[in-house]
Amino acid sequence: MTIKDLSVQTGYSVGTISRVLNNHPNVSDKARKVILEAAEACGFQLNTNAQQLKQQRSQNILVLVKGSSNQLFGSLVEAIQRRVAGSPFHLVVDYMDEDNNEVLRALQLCREKKPLGLLFLGGNKSNFLADFDRIDVPCVLVTSDGSELPFRNLSSVCCNEDLAVKDTIEHLIQLGHRRIGIIGGHRERSDTAQRRFEGCQAAFRAHDIPFNPELDYASTRFSYLGGYRAAQLLFSRGLNYTAIFCMADVMAMGAIRALTDSGLRVPEDVSVVGFDGLPIGEFIVPRLATVSQDIETLAQRSIELLRQSFDTDLDPIHEVIPAQIQWKESARPV
Amino acid sequence: MTIKDLSVQTGYSVGTISRVLNNHPNVSDKARKVILEAAEACGFQLNTNAQQLKQQRSQNILVLVKGSSNQLFGSLVEAIQRRVAGSPFHLVVDYMDEDNNEVLRALQLCREKKPLGLLFLGGNKSNFLADFDRIDVPCVLVTSDGSELPFRNLSSVCCNEDLAVKDTIEHLIQLGHRRIGIIGGHRERSDTAQRRFEGCQAAFRAHDIPFNPELDYASTRFSYLGGYRAAQLLFSRGLNYTAIFCMADVMAMGAIRALTDSGLRVPEDVSVVGFDGLPIGEFIVPRLATVSQDIETLAQRSIELLRQSFDTDLDPIHEVIPAQIQWKESARPV
């Protein structure tokens, strides 16, 4: 079934058929009606390949997920997918290891799939500075701050993470915690890790709490197992932390398991705070205290910014949405 | 950059270029070498749209996920994605509510995207019987048994669920449990729920344990919240269950939270067993006893079966892979 068939069926030419199906003006109401009905009747669908070949572009939005074991991105992809369903756009999702170079990967996929635009779920400044200028479609960097990246086709949406982290640590301090261990990503490879790390440092400095990154910071992958091992490491040195802040909920859950395995109770012996606000955090025992990124807003704004840049040629927009600190059962006063 | 450009660059005609790029025979080694090098040099990629338009098919494998809040499918999609990466195939993932009709949705998407084949993650016999005959591309039904569906283009991969469930309940009985509550899906809408339900019934009958579905079975959605509410319901009647079997790990985690909220301890007061074997089950406190579906094997076999049916015209294959019962901390003797 092609527009040619529709043409013989309705008596109109393929040109008119095409115009109707693309909602172009300059078609009589009658033609529109007849053609739309005929198309409806036989469940006609335009051939995407022919369409895209002709128009030299696809309707694909490419989603690059950096770090597939971080459940945050899983939830985010799903939320984005929900918002794209029913729109004319298609989502192509590509997962990669958190240590891969997302910009080089994007470059390759752009050639291959000719997407309309890109969504980076996670990303590192250095990779962007090195190669992003070779990407010429609109992009949105999600969960990382792109305001210092000087690219006309790159917007960003993220939370005010450093502030939220600083507030969180300060609150832990106010709760009487002095020995606070941090579990996070590899700072040299992850901007997110570095940014949150700086939030921690700022809090410790502000309150004159000693903090020795060599001992008090354990870097690992954004995964359950990563958190598990990092907690084991932190507590292997006998430094008796009363609280652990983790840069991801998945890490926090791994850490809680590790603490429990070594006979420590959460939160009675050690408070644990995570970051992300994953749905499951509400259901584990104890409920996970966390810095919540609003996944729905993140998803909504990133898609909106991208679609905006399809239509208009505005300057890039760098949005910061507030992170919400949620004090739940896994954290308590000393 | 098109094969035409490559043609002028190398002096060969587009025909030869195309043959080389598609690994066809009847090209001289020299031509092959020259063309491959030129293509490599400028990072040439064939235009997928032109290719697919010409060949009247895509390289897309459509993945239909039925029930987006069931984390099992999230993990499964990821595992499948890993196996497809690097192959000539592209994955198009479509999430739908667990109550939608996956076959009708598939029908629509087939017209729209002309996929090479389909992967159904979850599916109901009745929907297949009603409309699957209108689908003419190879399909694999994953996590549901398709052996009773008489379609030449439908294979399936699933676990021996009813048996595994029966064994699990029997083991609970051997552990001394007599009051066992079941949390599961809506049997009238979900074959999976029905099948696992029958496994439960078989076990109860075999051991002459009274089981009243009206009271002892709570049906809900495959989600954390579903499990939470179902557990509340079961325990609201004062029937003092000593064990709860849940048809999904996400339900089990919700249930554990609900029990804890009502002052019951897991496993001291109530044992909880899940189904799926999600990675996170290893990390929650207590570690979740579960019937583990081997996600990696499911992913691998489903892709292999599908790719096989692209190449050859064998009879459909219905594979059953063993479910592994993992007794962990959340279950114990009475």
Added chain:
DNA sequence: TTGTATGCGTTATCAC
């Protein structure tokens, strides 16, 4: 307002 014709980049069928 509508019809006609051209070309998008590729594959495949011919001739050579």
Added chain:
DNA sequence: GTGATAACGCATACAA
């Protein structure tokens, strides 16, 4: 072994 050339289904510039 290789080169011309005709489709594939659609959008669009142009003609009517």
